[in-house]
Amino acid sequence: MKIAKYAAVCLLTFAFAVASVEAHPKTVRITVTKDGFSRSSITGEVGSPLTLIFTRESKEGCGGKVVFPSLGISRNLPVGKPVTIVITPRKEGTISFACGMGMYKGSIVATEH
Secondary structure (H helix, E strand, C coil), X not given: CHHHHHHHHHHHHHHHHHHHHCCCCEEEEEEEECCEEECCEEEEECCCCEXXXXXXXXXXXXXXXXXXXXXXXXXXXXXXXXXXXXXXXXXXXXXXXXXXXXXXXXXXXXXXX
16 A cells, blocks of 8 residues: 555656646747748747747748757748747757748747746
8 A cells, every 4th residue: 555655646746747847838929021020039938838830921021931040940931821830948048040041030038937
């Protein structure tokens, strides 16, 4: 019986730890216009998933692609179709993103919670 109680306590402790790591998921919608990213500055928490939904409004400008150089992520942005990218910052700091030509810029600032 002691082993069963110990196992239960261990499982609850593990479940709480996993829940606390991803306790604050956040979704941010970003519109890509001919002038750049509308919502170009985003905050997030280390260890919490951040769902970014990019929607390109028109063919004008260089918003056909979004690139996160430090993460090795690059996604095409077709006009009118939402593109979802999920990022979980692993350390404090700034994660930069840009259009494929580097003219439109944005950033995510990740902080400890």
